[in-house]
Amino acid sequence: MNALEVKNLTVSFLMYDKGIKKKSLQVISDLNITLKAGEIHAIAGSSGSGKSLLAHALLGILPKNAVVGGEMSWFGEPLTPALQKKLRGNQLVLVPQSVNYLDPLMRVGKQICKDKTTAVETLKKYELDEKSAGKYPFELSGGMARRALVATAAATNARVIIADEPTPGLSPALAESAMARFRALADDGAAILLITHDIDLALRYADRISVFYAGTTVETAAASDFRAEELLRHPYSKALWRAMPQNKFEPTTGTQPYAGALPSGCVFAERCSLRTDACNVRPTFRTVREGEVCCHHAD
Ligand code: SF4
Numbered sequence: 386m387n388a389l390e391v392k393n394l395t396v397s398f399l400m401y402d403k404g405i406k407k408k409s410l411q412v413i414s415d416l417n418i419t420l421k422a423g424e425i426h427a428i429a430g431s432s433g434s435g436k437s438l439l440a441h442a443l444l445g446i447l448p449k450n451a452v453v454g455g456e457m458s459w460f461g462e463p464l465t466p467a468l469q470k471k472l473r474g475n476q477l478v479l480v481p482q483s484v485n486y487l488d489p490l491m492r493v494g495k496q497i498c499k500d501k502t503t504a505v506e507t508l509k510k511y512e513l514d515e516k517s518a519g520k521y522p523f524e525l526s527g528g529m530a531r532r533a534l535v536a537t538a539a540a541t542n543a544r545v546i547i548a549d550e551p552t553p554g555l556s557p558a559l560a561e562s563a564m565a566r567f568r569a570l571a572d573d574g575a576a577i578l579l580i581t582h583d584i585d586l587a588l589r590y591a592d593r594i595s596v597f598y599a600g601t602t603v604e605t606a607a608a609s610d611f612r613a614e615e616l617l618r619h620p621y622s623k624a625l626w627r628a629m630p631q632n633k634f635e636p637t638t639g640t641q642p643y644a645g646a647l648p649s650g651c652v653f654a655e656r657c658s659l660r661t662d663a664c665n666v667r668p669t670f671r672t673v674r675e676g677e678v679c680c681h682h683a684d
């Protein structure tokens with residue numbers, strides 16, 4: 386059974402337009418993802434592709450003017466606002482992007498676990514010594530605070546951990562070490578949703594990767610499919626592959642369309658060399674070669 390399942394998720398924000406008139410700005414459309422227990426599922430995509438909004442929608446912490454549509458489920462049960470509230474912070478945990486999420490007025494150890502021994506043991510796994518437990522967040526360096534954030538998630542018995550860009554600011558060795566901890570948590574049965582810009586990191590640690598573009602899932606593939614361009618299905622995933630330094634280091638021309646200015650057909654059409662008249666109609670997410678893709682012409 387899937388730990389989390391998201392089907393055709395939409396997120397819009399109601400905003401004031403002119404005077405008291407309101408307009409709706411859709412920022413996520415047709416977003417699909419499944420997360421299994423025991424796996425690291427990475428979400429890759431550029432800024433503005435909807436990665437962090439998905440995390441906030443799953444946790445039920447979007448701003449009040451957000452309107453959410455589509456289906457989200459938790460181990461087969463509808464993920465309602467009441468269930469989100471019950472799970473949040475214990476079974477469903479966020480490792481946020483910013484270290485500002487640490488409480489500035491509480492010692493680090495207390496934020497990890499009320500039991501001091503457990504807190505110290507957990508911190509040690511992240512190369513933080515016993516003294517760190519007694520410090521306030523402002524007394525830690527940026528890298529130490531980030532490791533403390535990851536440790537707060539590791540100290541829970543979470544069934545699902547959403548890690549939103551957990552490694553920026555860490556040295557390569559510490560980033561590897563943090564990812565190895567996530568891998569160990571997944572191997573112990575947790576489901577990890579890893580939101581990242583760093584495809585290289587995702588390739589080394591994730592089991593599957595979903596590629597987001599302009600608020601839509603364009604492809605979900607096994608991480609091993611990123612070994613070769615021809616194993617991928619969507620033209621944007623292939624463009625990401627070609628842009629990687631170890632591949633062709635070839636930039637993709639054009640820019641991702643803004644929310645509010647999305648085409649009615651395929652969101653990637655403007656940059657796609659394979660587009661045909663059929664692409665004027667929005668493609669649906671479908672299974673192709675044991676992966677999933679949102680493209681009329683993928684095979
Ligand atoms: S649907 Fe058409 S425009 Fe969109 S990615 Fe596929 S081929 Fe390109």
